[in-house]
Amino acid sequence: MSAIIWIGIAFLFGTIAKLIRLPPLIGYLSAGFLLPTIGQLTTELDLSTNGIDDREALNQFADLGVTLLLFTIGLKLKVKNLLRVPIWGTGFGHMAIITIAMSGLLFLLSSTGWGPFSGLDFKAIALIGFALSFSSTVFVVKVLEEKAAMNSFYGTLAIGILIIQDIAAVIYLAASTGKIPSPWALALLIGLYPLHRLMKKFLNFIHKGELLLLFGLFIALGGAILFESFGIKGDLGALLLGIMLSKHKYATNLAKELFNFKDLFLVGFFLSIGLSGLPDSDIILTAILISLILPLKALLFFLFLTKFRVTSRTAILSSAILFNYSEFGLIVAKVGVDTQVLSPKWLTIIALALAISFLYASPLSANTQKLIEFFIDKAKRFESKHRLPEEINIDPGDVNIIIIGMGRLGTGAYDEFLHQDVDKIVGFDNDPSVVKRHLNEGRHSILANSVDPDFWHRFCVNHPSIQMVLLSMPETSNNLFAAQQLRANKFEGKVFATVKYKEDEATLKENGVDYIFNFYISAGAGFAIESLTALPKKEGSMELCAENIV
Known part of the structure; x- marks a missing residue:
């Protein structure tokens, strides 16, 4: 008791x-x-x-x-x-x-x-x-x-x-x-x-x-x-x-x-x-x-x-x-x-x-931004001339497309862009081993953590050359956070995002995502098309089915 x-x-x-x-x-x-x-x-x-x-x-x-x-x-x-x-x-x-x-x-x-x-x-x-x-x-x-x-x-x-x-x-x-x-x-x-x-x-x-x-x-x-x-x-x-x-x-x-x-x-x-x-x-x-x-x-x-x-x-x-x-x-x-x-x-x-x-x-912790604005000018004189790697400003160069999340889906998107003769691309990922592998394979990749608020202070996302951002991280919450940061930093280009569950699509669109790629639905459609192509074409109905799926 x-x-x-x-x-x-x-x-x-x-x-x-x-x-x-x-x-x-x-x-x-x-x-x-x-x-x-x-x-x-x-x-x-x-x-x-x-x-x-x-x-x-x-x-x-x-x-x-x-x-x-x-x-x-x-x-x-x-x-x-x-x-x-x-x-x-x-x-x-x-x-x-x-x-x-x-x-x-x-x-x-x-x-x-x-x-x-x-x-x-x-x-x-x-x-x-x-x-x-x-x-x-x-x-x-x-x-x-x-x-x-x-x-x-x-x-x-x-x-x-x-x-x-x-x-x-x-x-x-x-x-x-x-x-x-x-x-x-x-x-x-x-x-x-x-x-x-x-x-x-x-x-x-x-x-x-x-x-x-x-x-x-x-x-x-x-x-x-x-x-x-x-x-x-x-x-x-x-x-x-x-x-x-x-x-x-x-x-x-x-x-x-x-x-x-x-x-x-x-x-x-x-x-x-x-x-x-x-x-x-x-x-x-x-x-x-x-x-x-x-x-x-x-x-x-x-x-x-x-x-x-x-x-x-x-x-x-x-x-x-x-x-x-x-x-x-x-x-x-x-x-x-x-x-x-x-x-x-x-x-x-x-x-x-x-x-x-x-x-x-x-x-104090609830008003850190005001604290930074008040102290930042005086505080800068204490900074070292040499910054840590995590603190260096990010400059991807002259790129038109940014892919955030270079897993299998992001890598596939990157390679397809190259296949379509679009080569001004950069991929961001927070895993050093992933970035190293992509660099060795010839993909322009940068180590960065897009769910770190500091990332968005070190990267000028509203550069005029950047036309499109693809959010291909596995967690919807991470894609949502990145979309919010993109719009908060006045990015005017197109934002694409992957999603696993249909109920998350509305939330992403409300937060600035222009186009949604539903991973499971799209994969299911692709699976069906691949299956149909393997069947012998006995009747015209099969071609009609494939057209309907597309």
């Missing part, structure tokens, strides 16, 4: 937060602060601070959420991306400077002996500084999904930096237990190789549906328990198992299945944070004071990114969505409380500072 009440209260406060255009996470934290008060008014939910069973159950719920969060982070982790200098350089450099700067400020404040700062030792100061150096993975992912910018370059940079921070957090969590790993821990790590092969076989067999969800839960939670039994932090085990599966072709499917399930358990985590107690005036003032440091975090992100040859526009976009504190900071602080390095009131302070940071970050 308690779980039902937790979910109901979380839903109520999350809905209220969403109604006033705030992340639901703020509502969950607020609900947690009020749970003890509600517990005094009902016999169904006694969540006082006496450590009774209901509270223990909520903490277990919260721990499951953290474990699943780390497993899904592992699934999305691409080691190759993390090795890029703008990502690891900014991630580690920013974290080090913010930790040192915050520690210095906290040391000065502790010398005043005021309120929560009184009695802070060096270990506690360093831990608080470290906890405040993180940015929110949950917030950034939500913003990028709402803006359809998960594939954008600034989104890729932000996610990469967050993963660097998450790795640092996991290392701390693993070291914080104070336990000496079992002598058999090395055998466990060696045994991961055959386990990896077994997991891949299972994932190939169970790649969709409810079994995929159960497989993910079993690997994440079972793996955490396995690592704990060898004296290694279970969360680290969940992350490692996620990384082991990250290169699998169905890893994205597994991450999607677990995404909402993980969020449900994380609600328990945010509720449990609120149980640390209602904030008093000193705690509120301290949280506000800590929140005033946020502009320094954003400025430092911008300086690091531009130093690593990122353009000012991209640096502003990435910095704007990283302008917050993190749920991982809360996880680190909670470990500090559990190990008696921090007093429980600091968990409340950091939770409140997190909520305040979202109050700042929500309107």
Whole structure:
């Protein structure tokens, strides 16, 4: 019964937060602060601070959420991306400077002996500084999904930096237990190789549906328990198992299945944070004071990114969505409380500072274009003369036709144009191996991601020579996004798009597509014609049928 009440209260406060255009996470934290008060008014939910069973159950719920969060982070982790200098350089450099700067400020404040700062030792100061150096993975992912910018370059940079921070957090969590790993821990790590092969076989067999969800839960939670039994932090085990599966072709499917399930358990985590107690005036003032440091975090992100040859526009976009504190900071602080390095009131302070940071970050991330317009002239002086490959302006040359999506359909269209003596063509694709193959085969191809909003800032689509754009990407949503961007950039030529389902045709036409090629219908007609040509012509009716199909 308690779980039902937790979910109901979380839903109520999350809905209220969403109604006033705030992340639901703020509502969950607020609900947690009020749970003890509600517990005094009902016999169904006694969540006082006496450590009774209901509270223990909520903490277990919260721990499951953290474990699943780390497993899904592992699934999305691409080691190759993390090795890029703008990502690891900014991630580690920013974290080090913010930790040192915050520690210095906290040391000065502790010398005043005021309120929560009184009695802070060096270990506690360093831990608080470290906890405040993180940015929110949950917030950034939500913003990028709402803006359809998960594939954008600034989104890729932000996610990469967050993963660097998450790795640092996991290392701390693993070291914080104070336990000496079992002598058999090395055998466990060696045994991961055959386990990896077994997991891949299972994932190939169970790649969709409810079994995929159960497989993910079993690997994440079972793996955490396995690592704990060898004296290694279970969360680290969940992350490692996620990384082991990250290169699998169905890893994205597994991450999607677990995404909402993980969020449900994380609600328990945010509720449990609120149980640390209602904030008093000193705690509120301290949280506000800590929140005033946020502009320094954003400025430092911008300086690091531009130093690593990122353009000012991209640096502003990435910095704007990283302008917050993190749920991982809360996880680190909670470990500090559990190990008696921090007093429980600091968990409340950091939770409140997190909520305040979202109050700042929500309107900021919603108005990034205005932010760019305001700062861009001053920001450009920080740009490097040499740009990253992803930031170089795209110049396809003197072309009349653009094909976006050089898969089998796009390639077929390209070759048919050449067969019809139309040679001023360029093909765009976001897969480097595809582009390399086309270049080797003599097709004019350029590596570009058309679902990245930055692409449309680097490519002048309304050049007078461009007469036609063919959208041949397999996902209708990607073709729709590209069509919207074409018209938003005042492209006046003809737009053609492929579609799989008839019900999507109207949406594409409403968004500027002139001609629709229904893949299945057209392929079916072609299949029928090819079949008829193979039959002996006994009667004239067969020719008539073929004419009718055409």
